[in-house]
Amino acid sequence: MGGQVGDIGVIENDTCSVEISSVTKFGGNKFIHKGVVANGSLSVSDTVNTLVNKSTRLSTCRNHTATHLLQAALRSVLGSHIEQAGSYVNKDRLRFDFTHFEAVSREDLQKVEKIVNDKILEAIPVEIAEMPLEQARKLGAMALFGEKYGEVVRVVKAGDFSVEFCGGTHVSNTSQIGAFKIVSEAGVAAGTRRIEALTGAGAIAYYEQQQQLIDSVSSIIKATPKNIISKVEALLAENKKLSSELEALKSKLSGSAADDMLSQAEQIGQIKVLTAFVKDIDMNSLRDMGDKLKDKLGECALVLASDFGQKVSFVVMCTDAAVKSGVKAGDIVKKAASVCGGGGGGRPTMAQAGAKDVSKIPEALELAKTEIKGILS
Structure with a gap:
């Protein structure tokens, strides 16, 4: 599912409640639910209800759909050689590994980030459909390198901007992502780069932290956010002069x-x-x-x-x-x-x-x- 973690939530019936912390798929269509029994006891063959934590799922969906937009934006800015080399998506953040021969410049990262946020503001409907493999390929769906697919595949489409093979959960419209912010870019192996990013409330919290930092520095050096750079440059020049005199x-x-x-x-x-x-x-x-x-x-x-x-x-x-x-x-x-x-x-x-x-x-x-x-x- 594109590196997406499983849902969390509750499995319960009239006599028992189990708080699920992770879900892992294995052996085809079998799933392991890991959790803590909050009360009662659970036995084989018991009938239960499963309640997914909607808030956590929505946050994960935001990050997963944003990962698709990120890959498309990277290909748009850096070139069609960009391919997914790994990913990890949870409720807090997304991590995307991709093939590229050098560090991504600050200017290109800004371009990529702007493209993703523009697509969020465009409020593009996100369509999910199962279709024959050949039909998906004709649509230009991006496949994970080295992955084997069956005759019928699941495709996630965000307008004409992003079309990918994917089995994960997604928002129904890009506007639900809210905001997108790249927080780091680094090399993880020869020819492989990694971007980490935030969406929704996580992105807003990041911007708030940056604003608090700017306000704190402004207060310390007695500047306003508008002239903070010129004030710092003046202080550095003065420090250099004083150091020389010293x-x-x-x-x-x-x-x-x-x-x-x-x-x-x-x-x-x-x-x-x-x-x-x-x-x-x-x-x-x-x-x-x-x-x-x-x-x-x-x-x-x-x-x-x-x-x-x-x-x-x-x-x-x-x-x-x-x-x-x-x-x-x-x-x-x-x-x-x-x-x-x-x-x-x-x-x-x-x-x-x-x-x-x-x-x-x-x-x-x-x-x-x-x-x-x-x-x-």
Whole structure:
């Protein structure tokens, strides 16, 4: 039945009531009804009445007929190569898999959605008829690829727009669908795409959620729904400008801080050794500071640490002369980071690491200095 789930409802008689949650067809014309006995008991050969949940069936019908309109709209927009590769229809939503070689563009999805909603507004009668297979083919009825059909088939027709082989339930007029909204499009396999969509009350609820989101964002950024895009664009431009100014200020401050640290460097042979704890700067700024210090110190080995965001960052830099003397940045940073419960690595001339325990930064820097001095001595 085109991926349609079974009805739900109640099976009852004077002594028993069973609430049915699903119906599954098997072995030809046999059906399994799954449910919970609400009261009484049921025995083989009991005579019962079956009451279908009309609201659930109507919602499912909306989604099923909309699936037919969707397939026709996809073929109209994307081409006749579109074929159904699977579907799932229940009361809440529809899912349609189809053959296509690429993602469907936003513009094409909008075209497809508009076509389906136009057909809903046209209030097209939906006709269901059983007929000989050859007659159905002459009508141009769409068949499910690989499906085998008998001599007599059931055809569902929505005007001249959609004609399909189908055994499921449908609305009697497209206007009963109410509204149609595509909520997602994605690939599920090579050459197969999937669209999920909502109809009726589900589509209306979706639009209401989107409106609430727009209203919330408008309130936060002090805009109206009409100028929300221009306001967001202006905010992004302002943020970009401020970020650029902030980076320039950070660079200036790191340069100033680097100048203050130069006097802390200790000369060991031909190499200057510097270790420093720089409060609250990020890794990028720490590297920038290291570059400035290295340029001003000449031949050196330096270890910098920071506690930005309550996380430890280490940067170790060694000039070629320091490396030739045996001091390798990657080795030093690993030992320093391990003290703070972290790890890292890099090249002999430059390495970085992250860790968690900011309280151990002074201890880690002292270890790094001792290691470097031991190598150079």
